[in-house]
Amino acid sequence: MSALFTEAFLTALILGAVTAGLPLMLAGLGEQISEKAGVLNIGLEGMMLIGAYGGFLVAYGSGSIWLGFLAGAVGGAAVAAVMAVLCVGLGLNQIVIGIALTLGAEGMTALQHHFQFAQSYPRLPAVPTLPIPGLSSLPVIGPALFDRPAIVYLAVAAVAVTSWVFRRTHLGLALQAAGDKPAALDAAGVGVVAIRSAAVLTAGALAGLGGAFMSEVGAGIFVPFMTNGAGFIGIVLAMLARGHPLWLLCGAVLFGACLSITTALQVAGVDIPTDVIQMLPFATVLLILILFGRRAALPPALGVHYVRGAR
Amino acid sequence: MTLETADSPPISPTALRPALRRHLHLIATTVVPLVAALALSGLILALLGVDPLAYYGWVVQRGLLSPSGLEATATRMAPLLLIAASLIVAFRAGIWNLGGDGQFLLAAVIVAAAAPALSGHLPNWAVLSCCLILGAAVGAAWSVVPALLKAWQNVNEIITTLMMTFLGVSLANVLVKLAFLDPRTTVPQTRTLAVADRLPRLFETTVSSGLLIGLVAIVLVHLIMTRTAFGLKLRIVGANPRAALHAGLPVPRLTVAVFAISAALAGLAGAVEIVGVQGNVRADWNPAYGLTVVPLVFLARFNGFASIAFVFLFSVLSIGGESAARRLGVPNHFTLVVxxxxxxxxxxxxxxxxxxRAAGR
Incomplete structure (x- = not known):
């Protein structure tokens, strides 16, 4: 056991948890915003994948990781725009369109990858980190938490900002009303379609950014289907966090830790099959649900298309 | 989530004879989007530098027209039909069982381990029946946790079934790699069921009789949900659980029943795929049929017969796409785009x- 709690092991564990958890957090944050406004965004996985591909492509082509992140967010938002037009505007079934977008994104990115990179498999150089003076020299948590690429700090700040928007602003109230009682929002003179579209676009941008983080920072390479269910985990995290962005942060880090513990254990010289470890986060969540059996707190109008004047 | 589960409403009478009009309408609402989708996908192919007409020619030739292709298409339909039946039961009862892939895969792995072990000890028909029952039982067992949590704690089943799917896929891999490993092969996979011991083929073709199981299952499910008192109860629970409670329906028990039936059908799909087609499970094998069947069932408006048509269409595209991919160098993933x-x-x-219609009323 002594080998388990060395500094190297703990650093690797926390480092891995942040790297694996951050995309989940960004995707979950997007889903939370979208769900709060009443749109169940099942296309999250596809938005992440387009973000991962777009981010990698632009970062590789331009040499700038920031342009890559921007491209990832724009790519995710572009997929979300399709969803906004079809589901929020026309009122098509959110589950059908969401799955269609995920399948389409999987197919498109795999095709593009086949024609562009399947021969060469190019890699990106490691992303430079931004050490925070003072904090980064702490043992264990210094290198793991405070010597990371700048995008990590920005993502955590996004959680705080979203939390503030939810609690303290008119926009937060409007989002909540769009999910709880869209007719009331409409009567108050705020466009339901506009609020919901904005929420879906934001969700797409955040998920795309999460995908870009996966390919640019996490892996340094784009591989088809690389999100591997992260979008669906994001949906689950958003539902578990019940509208609280800060709970989401904790959940994402916990999930990230479970996903990355294999690498950390290998550092410590313990060999456990990856598949066993991969079951950890899901088993944990189920155990929590069984023990605490909490009632799900989803907005009443989630997944329901709003038609003005309809009952 | 409000969903129209009713079949399409009657069409207002006009000068045209109703039957003819209905046919024209059906053609317009299925053929037009199909052609539009193929045209758009063709545009993408052309942009990638592939001749779309050649591609579609291969898809139709290999998925529909050539005898061996059509047989492969029919065989592919079997597990998809069972999964569609599984989803129809759940969705009509308002339960979002998105855990089909976990239930499918875990049943497939356990059946793959049991079938070669049983064969030789029992007559072939008994082995196959045991395997089908075992698959259904494993599928149902994998839904117990979401079912109980939904029935008595009202925990959102989308969360729990997705969790169980991720858990099930990993567990299936662990079982293949650690427990049921065939010692005679170098790649991790389960022992293989001999071709002669698999589900019998239909007539003189290569179509697995799994297709019959799938067709019977989906028609039965459709009739149960639309024509029986039990189906009506489930639909009431789906439409409004609180009203169902007030009407004196045992909602928790019905919820558990829905989960059990739905997951058993998904497990049966896994069993049929193994004893009908694959014969074994390789490590990391996961066809992920569940996710593709979900939207098909939605488009069919949870109607069993319409689902058969959509599953057929999808099978043609997927089988045809596989051979077109080999011939023209377009990865199989293009089918996903289509x-x-x-x-x-x-x-x-x-x-x-x-x-x-709303405007015409």
């Missing part, structure tokens, strides 16, 4: 159709 565009086109068509 299906995605087709789903969106069908959705838009349905929307326009509803609006036209």
């Amino acid at each position: 299906v995605a565009i087709l789903l969106i086109m069908l959705g838009i068509t349905e929307h326009l159709d509803q609006r036209r």
Whole structure:
């Protein structure tokens, strides 16, 4: 056991948890915003994948990781725009369109990858980190938490900002009303379609950014289907966090830790099959649900298309 | 989530004879989006530098026209039909069982381990029956946790079934790699069921009789849900659980029943795929049929017969796409793009159709 709690092991564990958890957090944050406004965004996985591909492509082509992140967010938002037009505007079934977008994104990115990179498999150089003076020299948590690429700090700040928007602003109230009682929002003179579209676009941008983080920072390479269910985990995290962005942060880090513990254990010289470890986060969540059996707190109008004047 | 589970409403009478009109309408609402989707996907192919006509020629030739292709298409339909039946039961009862892939895969792995072990000790028909029952039981068992949590704690089943799917896929891999490993092969996979011991083939073709199981299952499910008191109860629970409670229906028990039936059908799909087609499970094998069947069932409006048509269409695209991929160097993933565009086109068509009807009223 002594080998388990060395500094190297703990650093690797926390480092891995942040790297694996951050995309989940960004995707979950997007889903939370979208769900709060009443749109169940099942296309999250596809938005992440387009973000991962777009981010990698632009970062590789331009040499700038920031342009890559921007491209990832724009790519995710572009997929979300399709969803906004079809589901929020026309009122098509959110589950059908969401799955269609995920399948389409999987197919498109795999095709593009086949024609562009399947021969060469190019890699990106490691992303430079931004050490925070003072904090980064702490043992264990210094290198793991405070010597990371700048995008990590920005993502955590996004959680705080979203939390503030939810609690303290008119926009937060409007989002909540769009999910709880869209007719009331409409009567108050705020466009339901506009609020919901904005929420879906934001969700797409955040998920795309999460995908870009996966390919640019996490892996340094784009591989088809690389999100591997992260979008669906994001949906689950958003539902578990019940509208609280800060709970989401904790959940994402916990999930990230479970996903990355294999690498950390290998550092410590313990060999456990990856598949066993991969079951950890899901088993944990189920155990929590069984023990605490909490009632799900989803907005009443989630997944329901709003038609003005309809009952 | 409000969903129209009823079949399409009657069409207002006009000068045209109703039957003819209905046929024209059906053609317009299925063929038009199909052509539009193929045209759009063709555009993407052309942009990638592949001749779309050659590609579609291969798909039709290999998925539909050539005897061996059509047989492969029919065989592919078997597990998809069972999964569609599984989803129809759940969705009509308002339960979002998105855990089909976990239930499918875990049942497949356990059946793959049991079948070669049983064969030799029991007559072939008994082995196959045991395997089908075992698959259904494993599928149902994998839904116990979401079912109980939903029935008595009202925990959102989308969360729990997705969790169980991720858990099930990993567990299936662990079982293949650690427990049921065939010692005679170098790649991790389960022992193989001899071709002669698999589900019998239909007549003189290579079509697995799993297709019959799938067809019977989906028609039965459709009739149970639309024509029986039990189905009506489930639909009431789906439409309004609180009203169902007030009407004196045992909602928790019905919920558990829905989960059990739905997951058993998904497990049966896994069993049919193994004893009918694959014969074994390789490590990391996961066809992920569940996710592709979900939108098909939605487009069919949870109607069993319409689901058969959509599953057939998807099978043609997927089998044809596999051979076209080999011939023209377009990865198989292109089928995903076609299906995605087709789903969106069908959705838009349905929307326009509803609006036209609403305007005509």
